[in-house]
Amino acid sequence: MTQTRLYFIARKIEAECIFAALEVAFEDEGLPIAVIEVDEDRDIHEVSLYADGDVDVVEARLKDTLTGLALPKPIERETLPDVDWVTRSLEGLKPVRAGRFFVHGAHDRDSRRSGDLAIEIEAGLAFGTGHHGTTSGCLEMLEQVVRREQPRNALDLGTGSAVLAIALAKLAHIPVLATDIDPVAVKVAAGNARLNHVKALVEAVTAPGFHHPIFAARAPFDLIVANILARPLMRLAPEMARHISLGGSIVLSGILDRQRDAVVSAYVGQQFRHVRTLHREGWVTIHLKR
Numbered sequence: 001m002t003q004t005r006l007y008f009i010a011r012k013i014e015a016e017c018i019f020a021a022l023e024v025a026f027e028d029e030g031l032p033i034a035v036i037e038v039d040e041d042r043d044i045h046e047v048s049l050y051a052d053g054d055v056d057v058v059e060a061r062l063k064d065t066l067t068g069l070a071l072p073k074p075i076e077r078e079t080l081p082d083v084d085w086v087t088r089s090l091e092g093l094k095p096v097r098a099g100r101f102f103v104h105g106a107h108d109r110d111s112r113r114s115g116d117l118a119i120e121i122e123a124g125l126a127f128g129t130g131h132h133g134t135t136s137g138c139l140e141m142l143e144q145v146v147r148r149e150q151p152r153n154a155l156d157l158g159t160g161s162a163v164l165a166i167a168l169a170k171l172a173h174i175p176v177l178a179t180d181i182d183p184v185a186v187k188v189a190a191g192n193a194r195l196n197h198v199k200a201l202v203e204a205v206t207a208p209g210f211h212h213p214i215f216a217a218r219a220p221f222d223l224i225v226a227n228i229l230a231r232p233l234m235r236l237a238p239e240m241a242r243h244i245s246l247g248g249s250i251v252l253s254g255i256l257d258r259q260r261d262a263v264v265s266a267y268v269g270q271q272f273r274h275v276r277t278l279h280r281e282g283w284v285t286i287h288l289k290r
């Protein structure tokens with residue numbers, strides 16, 4: 001389904017008040033809301049609401065909220081592109097190097113070099129062989145974040161084959177919760193964790209977003225990685241904020257170059273700050289901190 005950004009300009013003081021009102025008005029739908037500073041000197045801020053479904057209905061409610069605040073604004077629309085990226089995912093089965101990680105199938109065990117952090121993944125029904133620019137971008141970014149921050153626990157949301165969860169367990173030797181909306185992927189993830197001898201550290205659980213009691217038991221996380229699409233990532237921003245430790249890091253991917261600013265805005269609206277963006281094959285991997 002296509003997503004539409006509804007946006008308008010406001011002064012900082014207005015934008016803050018509108019942001020708070022929109023959070024309440026759209027709490028049930030969990031629509032992402034973002035405020036970005038366009039020009040500090042001229043006090044120009046842009047407020048965005050990301051809508052799917054019936055955009056006219058959302059816009060009418062947005063207008064009502066603004067009218068209720070006595071701050072009616074001319075609202076603009078931008079249609080955000082849809083991406084069928086899963087079809088682009090399994091592009092080849094040669095081993096992949098990303099930083100110290102070497103992701104390979106059983107037939108390439110002999111190509112491992114000393115010093116490699118080898119991850120054996122059999123191409124199966126779950127996404128994540130390391131070939132996609134989003135997965136390799138996450139592997140590179142995770143290596144840097146772990147080296148600098150020494151997280152004590154982590155979440156891999158949208159784990160697929162568990163390639164990222166296994167990478168974290170092997171690199172940082174920390175417990176990693178690996179979740180996926182797809183029970184088939186979770187089965188593959190658990191199998192791959194066993195195959196890579198990190199079963200004791202990687203727990204694979206079926207969960208859509210943060211809907212599972214295990215999050216209450218395991219949060220807050222020092223590090224969250226989520227390689228899913230831009231739209232669900234924006235929708236998940238408030239939940240990410242609730243489940244990250246103070247000073248914790250999130251690594252996001254599955255985002256096209258042109259979707260980067262929208263995703264960053266949705267997270268800045270939740271008091272995250274942007275640290276770094278990696279560009280790989282038209283995709284971006286973003287590191288944000290709270």
Ligand SMILES: C[S@@+](CC[C@H](N)C(=O)[O-])C[C@H]1O[C@@H](n2cnc3c(N)ncnc32)[C@H](O)[C@@H]1O
Pocket residue numbers: 126127128129130134135138157158159160161162163164179180181182185207208209227228229232254
């Ligand atoms: C592109 S794959 C990423 C797999 C692996 N983490 C990687 O980086 O290669 C995205 C995965 O996220 C899962 N997913 C999509 N939306 C999700 C959601 N809302 N909650 C949990 N998992 C989700 C999909 O089932 C899929 O396995």
